[in-house]
Amino acid sequence: MSTTALKLARTTLLLLVLAGFYLVVTQQHKHREDIRLTTVTLTPGCAEKLRRYGLVSSDRYRSPYVLQRTGSTAPLRGYSDEDVRAIQRGCNIIDDTQGKQAKDTGNERWNATRFIRGTHTSCDHCHQGIGDKQDGHGNRMKGSLSLGASWVMADMYDRFTGMLLPFELRQMQCFINSSNGYKPNIADDVLRDITAYSRFLSAALALKIGNHYDEQGIDEIPASDTPKQGDDYVRGEFVYKQKCQVCHGRQAFGLEANGQLVAPALAGPNAWNTQSRNYFNYVSTILPGFICRNMPLGAENTLSNQECRDIAFYIGNLPRPAGDREGPVVALQHQALMTFMPPLMRLTESTRKSGVSAALPPERNQ
Ligand code: HEC
Ligand code: HEC
Numbered sequence: 001m002s003t004t005a006l007k008l009a010r011t012t013l014l015l016l017v018l019a020g021f022y023l024v025v026t027q028q029h030k031h032r033e034d035i036r037l038t039t040v041t042l043t044p045g046c047a048e049k050l051r052r053y054g055l056v057s058s059d060r061y062r063s064p065y066v067l068q069r070t071g072s073t074a075p076l077r078g079y080s081d082e083d084v085r086a087i088q089r090g091c092n093i094i095d096d097t098q099g100k101q102a103k104d105t106g107n108e109r110w111n112a113t114r115f116i117r118g119t120h121t122s123c124d125h126c127h128q129g130i131g132d133k134q135d136g137h138g139n140r141m142k143g144s145l146s147l148g149a150s151w152v153m154a155d156m157y158d159r160f161t162g163m164l165l166p167f168e169l170r171q172m173q174c175f176i177n178s179s180n181g182y183k184p185n186i187a188d189d190v191l192r193d194i195t196a197y198s199r200f201l202s203a204a205l206a207l208k209i210g211n212h213y214d215e216q217g218i219d220e221i222p223a224s225d226t227p228k229q230g231d232d233y234v235r236g237e238f239v240y241k242q243k244c245q246v247c248h249g250r251q252a253f254g255l256e257a258n259g260q261l262v263a264p265a266l267a268g269p270n271a272w273n274t275q276s277r278n279y280f281n282y283v284s285t286i287l288p289g290f291i292c293r294n295m296p297l298g299a300e301n302t303l304s305n306q307e308c309r310d311i312a313f314y315i316g317n318l319p320r321p322a323g324d325r326e327g328p329v330v331a332l333q334h335q336a337l338m339t340f341m342p343p344l345m346r347l348t349e350s351t352r353k354s355g356v357s358a359a360l361p362p363e364r365n366q
C-alpha cells in the first residue's frame with residue numbers, strides 16, 4: 001500500500017471514531033433534554049409541600065406561607081415551566097433519593113441511586129420534612145438541617161474544611177459521606193435540581209441571603225453541656241436497646257419489613273461512613289444534637305443531653321463503611337468488621353442466653 005493510501009485510511013478511521021463519539025454525546029444530551037422536558041409525577045409528600053407553597057409557573061411568585069404568617073408578601077420573580085420542573089424533581093430527590101416511588105426510571109427519573117452505595121439512604125432521613133421540618137403549627141424547627149436556610153448560608157466559610165463551600169459542594173459532601181456514595185459531577189442535573197428546590201424553599205419561607213437561621217445545621221451538643229462531661233458506651237448501649245432498637249434493629253443495621261424500610265441503618269453497610277459529620281469520632285457534637293431533636297421518632301425532645309451523647313458514642317463505635325480518603329486497607333478492615341461482627345455478636349448473645357459460657361460478663365443494666 002502506498003503511504004498516501006495509508007494516510008487516507010488513518011484519517012478516515014479517526015474521523016469515524018470522532019463521528020461515533022459525536023453521536024453518543026448527542027444521544028446523551030437528548031436523553032438529558034428529554035428528562036428535563038418530562039412532566040414530573042410528584043411524591044405525595046412533595047405534592048403536598050409544593051401545593052402549600054403555591055408553586056406554579058408565572059411571572060410573579062407570592063408565598064402563601066408568608067402571606068398566612070405575616071399578613072403580607074412582596075411579589076418575587078416567578079418561575080418558568082422549566083424552573084418548576086427542576087424544583088419538582090429536586091423535591092422528589094430529597095424525599096425519595098432511591099427513586100422507590102418512581103414509576104419509570106427512564107425519563108421520569110429522580111432516582112439518584114447511581115451516586116449512593118447503600119439501599120437505605122434518603123436525604124429526607126436526616127434533612128427531615130423534605131429539607132423543611134416544621135411542627136404542627138408550621139414553625140420551622142431549631143437544628144433541623146433545613147435546606148432552605150442552608151441555601152441562604154451557602155458560600156460561607158466551613159469550619160471543618162476551612163473552605164468557602166458553595167451549595168453544590170455541600171451537597172456533594174453528603175452524597176459522598178453521609179450517604180456513603182460517589183461524587184456527582186458538579187454540572188449534574190441531580191445537583192442542579194436539588195439546588196433549585198432549596199432555593200425555592202428559601203423564597204417560600206422568605207429567608208434572606210447571608211442570614212443565619214436557627215433551623216440551619218444541627219443544634220449541636222458538646223460534652224460540656226452534659227452533667228457527667230463524659231460519654232459512656234455501656235450507658236449508651238442500654239438506652240439504645242430501650243429506645244431505639246425496636247425500629248433501628250439490634251445491631252443498628254436498620255430494619256426492613258416486607259420490602260419496606262422501617263428505619264434506616266445507623267451502622268453497617270447501609271449507613272453513613274467514617275468521614276461523615278454524623279460519625280461521632282469525627283465530629284462528636286452533631287449526632288447527639290440530631291438524636292435529641294429528632295429521635296425517637298414520635299417522641300422527639302424527650303432524651304437528656306447525656307443520653308443523646310451516650311447513644312451517639314455507642315453508635316459511633318459500631319462498624320460502618322470507611323470514608324473515601326482512607327484508602328483500600330482501611331476500607332477492607334471496615335468491610336471485614338461489618339461482615340464478621342454481626343454473626344459474632346449473635347453468637348455471644350445466644351451463648352449468654354443459653355448459659356453455655358458462665359465466663360461472659362452478665363448483661364449490665366445501668
Ligand atoms: C445520615 C444523615 C444525612 C444524610 C442521609 C444526608 N445528610 Fe446532608 N447533612 C448531614 C449533616 C450531619 C450535615 C452537616 C451539618 C453541619 O455541618 O452542621 C449535612 C449537611 C448538608 C448540607 C449543608 C447544610 C448546611 O447548612 O451547611 C447540604 C446542602 C446537604 N447536607 C444536602 C444533602 C443531600 C442532597 C442529601 C441526599 C443525597 C443529604 N444531605 C443526605 C446529614 C445527612
Ligand atoms: C418509631 C421508630 C423509631 C424509633 C423508636 C427511633 N427511630 Fe431513628 N429513625 C426512624 C425513622 C423512620 C428514620 C428515618 C427518618 C424519617 O423518616 O423521619 C430514623 C432516622 C434516624 C437517624 C437518621 C440517620 C439515618 O440513618 O438516616 C438517626 C441518627 C436515628 N434515627 C437515630 C435514632 C436513635 C438514636 C433512636 C433512639 C433514641 C431512634 N432513632 C429511635 C425511626 C425510629
